[in-house]
Amino acid sequence: MEAREVLTHLIAILALAQASAMMAVMGEGGGAIPTTLDGPFEPVTRRFDPSLRMGSDDLPMDDPRLKKNVTSSFPEQILLALSSDPSSTWVSWITGDAQIGKNVTLLNPSSVTSEVWYKPDGMSAVYSQLYPFEGLLNYTSGIIHHVRLEGLKSATTYYFKCGDSSVPAMSDEYSFKTMPSPSPNAYPTRIAVIGDLGLTSNSSTTIDHVIKNDPALVLMVGDLTYANQYLTTGGQGASCFSLPMMVIEDNHEIEPQVDGITFQSYLTRFAVPSEESHSNSSTQYSWLMDDLHRVNRSLTPWVVAAWHPPWYNSYNSHYQEFECTRQEMEALLINTKSISCSMAIGFSFAVHAYERMNRVYSYTLDPCGPLYITIGDGGNIEKVDVDFADDPGKCPKPEDNKPEFGGLCPLNFSNGPAKGKFCWSKQPEWSAYSESSFGHGILEIVNSTYALWTWHGNQDAYKEDKPGNQIFIVRRPELCSPTVKESSDPPQGGQESEHTSPSSTVILSFKTMWLMCLLVASVGIAVR
Numbered sequence: 001m002e003a004r005e006v007l008t009h010l011i012a013i014l015a016l017a018q019a020s021a022m023m024a025v026m027g028e029g030g031g032a033i034p035t036t037l038d039g040p041f042e043p044v045t046r047r048f049d050p051s052l053r054m055g056s057d058d059l060p061m062d063d064p065r066l067k068k069n070v071t072s073s074f075p076e077q078i079l080l081a082l083s084s085d086p087s088s089t090w091v092s093w094i095t096g097d098a099q100i101g102k103n104v105t106l107l108n109p110s111s112v113t114s115e116v117w118y119k120p121d122g123m124s125a126v127y128s129q130l131y132p133f134e135g136l137l138n139y140t141s142g143i144i145h146h147v148r149l150e151g152l153k154s155a156t157t158y159y160f161k162c163g164d165s166s167v168p169a170m171s172d173e174y175s176f177k178t179m180p181s182p183s184p185n186a187y188p189t190r191i192a193v194i195g196d197l198g199l200t201s202n203s204s205t206t207i208d209h210v211i212k213n214d215p216a217l218v219l220m221v222g223d224l225t226y227a228n229q230y231l232t233t234g235g236q237g238a239s240c241f242s243l244p245m246m247v248i249e250d251n252h253e254i255e256p257q258v259d260g261i262t263f264q265s266y267l268t269r270f271a272v273p274s275e276e277s278h279s280n281s282s283t284q285y286s287w288l289m290d291d292l293h294r295v296n297r298s299l300t301p302w303v304v305a306a307w308h309p310p311w312y313n314s315y316n317s318h319y320q321e322f323e324c325t326r327q328e329m330e331a332l333l334i335n336t337k338s339i340s341c342s343m344a345i346g347f348s349f350a351v352h353a354y355e356r357m358n359r360v361y362s363y364t365l366d367p368c369g370p371l372y373i374t375i376g377d378g379g380n381i382e383k384v385d386v387d388f389a390d391d392p393g394k395c396p397k398p399e400d401n402k403p404e405f406g407g408l409c410p411l412n413f414s415n416g417p418a419k420g421k422f423c424w425s426k427q428p429e430w431s432a433y434s435e436s437s438f439g440h441g442i443l444e445i446v447n448s449t450y451a452l453w454t455w456h457g458n459q460d461a462y463k464e465d466k467p468g469n470q471i472f473i474v475r476r477p478e479l480c481s482p483t484v485k486e487s488s489d490p491p492q493g494g495q496e497s498e499h500t501s502p503s504s505t506v507i508l509s510f511k512t513m514w515l516m517c518l519l520v521a522s523v524g525i526a527v528r
Contacts, residue, residue: 034471035450035472036473039358039432040430043428043431043434044427046436047386048437049459054386055380056201059200059204073167075093075171079091080176080244082179086178087150089158090146091160092145092146094143095143096142100137106140109143114146114147114164115164116147122145124143124146129264131258144269147162154178154181155177156177157175158175160174175242182299185448187302187444187445189216190216190444191444192215193221194218194219194221194440195220195347195349195378196349196376196379196382197220197378198381202379206379206440206458217243217244217245218246219306220245247266248308285332292333303344304346305346306346308349309322309349309350310348310351310355311330312357312363313374314355315389317351317352318350320409320422321401322403323409324409330361333346334361344371345473346371347375351374352376354374354375354433354468355374356373357372357432358429358432360430363430365429368479371471373441373453373455377438377457377458384436384438386436390427398422435469438458438459439468440456441453442454448475451472451475452473456468457469
């Protein structure tokens with residue numbers, strides 16, 4: 001063995017020893033936190049407690065948490081967002097009053113200055129939601145402002161006010177801390193992961209729990225306020241002015257209007273890096289491949305992707321609904337010609353419950369596959385999902401879960417316990433842990449090898465020392481360098497698919513997967 005190989009193995013051994021010692025200290029309840037090296041795990045499910053309510057209605061619009069508490073000229077709903085440049089941060093806010101009625105009048109964005117002290121130039125816009133359905137009233141927003149702060153130093157606290165000083169109508173003074181400089185040894189302390197949040201009492205419980213966990217960054221992946229429920233137009237919301245919140249769209253942000261207009265609220269309200277990178281190309285697949293190859297793994301050992309619809313899911317809700325996307329995209333994100341594209345963790349949402357998979361690739365247990373986690377359990381009005389595809393009589397038909405965009409690519413398994421079937425008859429082996437509960441997750445990157453994932457369920461008594469589900473995710477680049485696999489490979493050696501054409505759902509997925517790659521690059525038990 002060459003000296004370089006010996007050194008590499010020694011470094012790996014030292015890293016494992018360090019992490020093992022750390023786990024012994026951090027273990028809950030007297031035991032060590034498991035790692036992905038201990039897997040694959042026997043499938044476990046914690047069923048929904050029938051004594052609990054499955055969901056709750058939206059909060060009233062005059063709830064103190066949603067009620068507007070400033071006059072129309074002053075900023076509200078102040079938000080921060082990361083930029084494509086690590087030295088930049090977006091500040092967004094709203095002034096003026098939203099309107100609902102048959103005939104609504106657009107406010108004039110140029111009538112108010114978009115200003116963040118001491119950065120006087122920004123942009124502003126308004127949008128309308130013109131409903132094509134008989135009897136519904138139309139909506140127009142207040143004035144939405146975006147200012148990009150540039151030239152910021154990493155890991156530094158900045159104080160700011162926003163608004164229009166000529167009125168004068170400036171906000172109170174707030175502060176935020178920028179992300180660490182890109183480095184293999186510097187990461188945000190905690191990243192909160194939330195999806196399908198909504199505006200219910202359960203949503204507020206999730207938010208309260210997130211605040212207690214004190215994250216440095218919030219990732220909100222799709223189905224934000226369920227504004228397309230009409231009552232919650234998106235015109236109400238709390239501020240998040242001390243830490244960046246990155247958002248990704250999904251079906252509840254489509255909000256179809258007359259003349260085929262879609263995503264108007266999402267595109268106007270949120271400042272997202274895809275705007276800066278001009279990522280709305282018709283050749284997004286090639287663009288994403290090129291973007292992933294640009295990742296410098298010496299600076300960015302972790303590549304984490306997030307998109308709304310799940311690829312792996314044992315609940316009957318959304319079961320195999322996005323199989324077309326998985327077939328087209330999985331090989332690109334996992335087994336490619338360059339290790340820079342190898343994804344370590346994949347977050348998805350849409351299913352209103354929690355599920356953590358074993359390491360898997362193309363429905364086959366694989367120690368080098370990514371760890372997929374479904375966490376669409378923010379607390380929305382549609383209630384928690386409790387039924388599984390393997391429950392008696394609960395296996396959906398392929399046409400039952402058709403995506404809003406694209407076609408169907410149903411798979412019948414041709415090996416293992418589910419051979420010849422569309423659904424398993426028991427919890428699939430690739431599903432490690434599932435629980436029907438609302439909640440949120442926290443991702444903590446410990447070093448270039450270890451990351452700690454913690455899921456907190458709302459239905460449990462909330463205590464910092466009793467999380468619902470924890471695991472150390474371990475990267476093994478010395479053993480799991482990607483092999484050469486093209487995206488045209490079949491979805492699984494033992495599977496059959498009637499359709500192999502791509503789904504247009506992929507178009508919505510590209511932005512989201514790129515967004516999380518950018519974020520990481522920028523910031524450096526009952527058996528069923």
